Amino acid sequence: MHKNAAVFLDRDGTINEDTGYIDAPKRLVIIDGVFSSIKKLNSKGFKVVVITNQSGVARGYFSREAVDAVNRRLEETLKKEGAYLDGIYYCPHHPDDDCECRKPKTGMLEKAKKDLHVDLEQSYVVGDKVSDVEIAYKIGGKGILVRTGMGNDEEKKLIHKPSYIADDLKGAVEWIIKDRSQKSEVRSQR
Ligand SMILES: [Mg+2]
Numbered sequence: 001m002h003k004n005a006a007v008f009l010d011r012d013g014t015i016n017e018d019t020g021y022i023d024a025p026k027r028l029v030i031i032d033g034v035f036s037s038i039k040k041l042n043s044k045g046f047k048v049v050v051i052t053n054q055s056g057v058a059r060g061y062f063s064r065e066a067v068d069a070v071n072r073r074l075e076e077t078l079k080k081e082g083a084y085l086d087g088i089y090y091c092p093h094h095p096d097d098d099c100e101c102r103k104p105k106t107g108m109l110e111k112a113k114k115d116l117h118v119d120l121e122q123s124y125v126v127g128d129k130v131s132d133v134e135i136a137y138k139i140g141g142k143g144i145l146v147r148t149g150m151g152n153d154e155e156k157k158l159i160h161k162p163s164y165i166a167d168d169l170k171g172a173v174e175w176i177i178k179d180r181s182q183k184s185e186v187r188s189q190r
């Protein structure tokens with residue numbers, strides 16, 4: 001069966017400004033260049049999947065319905081700009097819950113792997129935190145740290161070196177497309 005390469009995107013601080021706990025659609029402020037970048041990934045045949053920790057649910061700051069409403073707004077906004085997501089997964093648990101889905105655990109990616117026939121080793125993870133880079137390391141894919149959101153501070157705390165550090169998602173996507181095309185050139189030369 002054909003397997004897909006995915007680009008896993010963190011949400012807060014990567015797609016939208018990290019304005020604290022995003023508890024309502026009106027707090028969703030999309031970072032410059034995100035629409036066209038996701039559109040590019042769509043056109044290149046990547047599965048584009050959002051993976052986000054939303055411990056605000058377990059902390060009682062907002063409901064699952066609020067997370068769904070924010071995610072729906074994100075999808076609607078992207079759609080208006082001609083871009084789309086293949087999936088959105090979120091972890092509603094508290095760090096102390098020791099669940100399998102909270103990043104840097106890989107539960108959400110394992111689920112996407114099954115749902116969307118993703119080849120994790122051919123995939124990329126983009127985020128503004130150490131945990132996003134760590135996930136990429138765990139799945140054997142490539143991690144890209146973005147300097148939006150918490151990225152600048154997180155850069156100092158890195159455990160494993162990311163494959164690339166980009167100023168923002170736009171820079172990350174440009175790098176991914178270049179990286180991927182180099183790989184397929186190698187393949188077609190055989
Ligand atoms: Mg983030």
Ligand SMILES: [Zn+2]
Nearest residue numbers: 091099101102
């Ligand atoms: Zn969880």
